[in-house]
Amino acid sequence: MNKLFYPAIFHTAEEGGFWVTFPDFPECLTEGDDLQKAYEMAVEALGIVLVGRKEDGEVIPDPTPINELNVEDGAIVIVGFDMLEYQRKHNSKAVKKTLSIPEWLNEEAIEKGVNFSQVLQEALMNKLNIRK
Structure with missing residues (x-):
């Protein structure tokens, strides 16, 4: 479980920029002023949720297959998080x-x-x- 990839839904915000949701993690929401910033924030938000669940001993679900997602408003973007890289940066004690x-x-x-x-x-x- 080193590199994890999950579908995210990138929605266009009315005031500009994007807001992002994760079908597999309802508690995971973020936003960005442009596509690049929204993606960077999505990686960070996904990481926070994954690390939190791992630390709490909670189940980390398998990603929902893209063909099972029904998206009416927004676009599906795959967001990756490298758990091993995070561990190296934050748990090197x-x-x-x-x-x-x-x-x-x-x-x-x-x-x-x-x-x-x-x-x-x-x-x-x-x-x-x-x-x-």
Whole structure:
């Protein structure tokens, strides 16, 4: 669940600009003075809702297929949010982990000047198939 994509409905505002709704998240509304700003605000609003739901342990629904949406006023735009990128920016605080390795391996690594934290981070990223 790294990159998530949801349909958004971009409505033209009477006073100019756009307002945006998300069929899968009724609580998610935003607006922008022009299409670019409306899209940027839609990404931010979607991110706030997704992160909030994840932190609260709530279900993150699958996106509604576009062909199931009935849009009379507005246009469907797919909005993406990169959860992993958000986590990297906002959750980079170091977390202490206690682990056990064989003594002989510990001694070899210390002798070679291995940075244990760096090795663990690289191994976890490799295991989780995460690119820097």
